[in-house]
Amino acid sequence: MTQASPPRPGARRLYGRAKGHPLTARQQALVDGLGAALAWPDDAPADPAALLPGCAQYALEIGFGAAEHLIGQAQRHPGTGFIGIEPFLNGVAKALAGIEDHGLTNVRVKRADARDEIERMPDGAFDRIYLLFPDPWPKTRHAKRRFVQPDTARHLARLLRPGGLLRVATDVRAYADHALPILLETPGLQWRADGPDSWRDNPPDHIITRYQSKHLGDIEPVFMEFERV
Numbered sequence: 001m002t003q004a005s006p007p008r009p010g011a012r013r014l015y016g017r018a019k020g021h022p023l024t025a026r027q028q029a030l031v032d033g034l035g036a037a038l039a040w041p042d043d044a045p046a047d048p049a050a051l052l053p054g055c056a057q058y059a060l061e062i063g064f065g066a067a068e069h070l071i072g073q074a075q076r077h078p079g080t081g082f083i084g085i086e087p088f089l090n091g092v093a094k095a096l097a098g099i100e101d102h103g104l105t106n107v108r109v110k111r112a113d114a115r116d117e118i119e120r121m122p123d124g125a126f127d128r129i130y131l132l133f134p135d136p137w138p139k140t141r142h143a144k145r146r147f148v149q150p151d152t153a154r155h156l157a158r159l160l161r162p163g164g165l166l167r168v169a170t171d172v173r174a175y176a177d178h179a180l181p182i183l184l185e186t187p188g189l190q191w192r193a194d195g196p197d198s199w200r201d202n203p204p205d206h207i208i209t210r211y212q213s214k215h216l217g218d219i220e221p222v223f224m225e226f227e228r229v
């Protein structure tokens with residue numbers, strides 16, 4: 001699959017948008033060039049230490065949207081290798097523009113369904129995993145479409161090294177009510193809440209994206225942080 005291809009057929013059904021406005025000429029060139037160079041093969045294990053050798057730490061961002069958080073964190077932490085996975089072509093194009101604009105060499109991105117990619121990633125590969133404001137699918141009948149499920153949660157726990165951190169944020173009550181019990185029951189994950197309200201503050205190192213600042217949900221954002229034990 002090239003970076004310009006949609007997530008491959010035969011894989012799981014992807015809910016949500018894979019494409020938006022037509023790409024600008026620059027975005028298309030980035031997708032065809034830099035994007036293809038930064039992605040990795042569908043059938044190869046996606047090991048961040050092989051994709052970005054020599055980094056002190058590795059972080060994974062699932063569903064990075066317009067990439068403000070991914071690019072912002074990569075700028076702040078040049079010694080950390082960032083892997084970003086996003087099926088929405090226009091989001092990938094924005095990430096590539098950010099990588100080029102800031103001359104970043106510590107980011108690899110792929111247009112893909114993260115559910116497929118996390119299955120092929122090695123145990124303990126990451127120090128941090130971010131799942132920020134995943135598509136909420138607030139209706140109960142769509143709960144199976146939500147990214148956090150017992151199976152994906154097990155993979156996220158497996159991918160973290162001991163002491164590593166998983167951050168899941170949402171501003172939709174139905175999502176928090178759905179995700180928190182699953183994450184609490186996932187072996188190897190320990191909730192880091194240190195008080196009833198501690199999950200309501202933006203973490204000090206957080207970067208607010210345009211999506212978050214639109215306040216589309218029905219509650220103030222909550223940040224569920226889990227440590228790999």
Ligand SMILES: C[S@@+](CC[C@H](N)C(=O)[O-])C[C@H]1O[C@@H](n2cnc3c(N)ncnc32)[C@H](O)[C@@H]1O
Binds near residue numbers: 066136
């Ligand atoms: C509501 S947006 C939030 C974007 C970004 N995280 C932010 O906070 O600004 C959710 C994102 O998750 C992406 N997404 C949905 N399903 C996904 C999947 N299976 N794997 C990876 N990303 C996914 C969507 O394409 C979308 O960009």
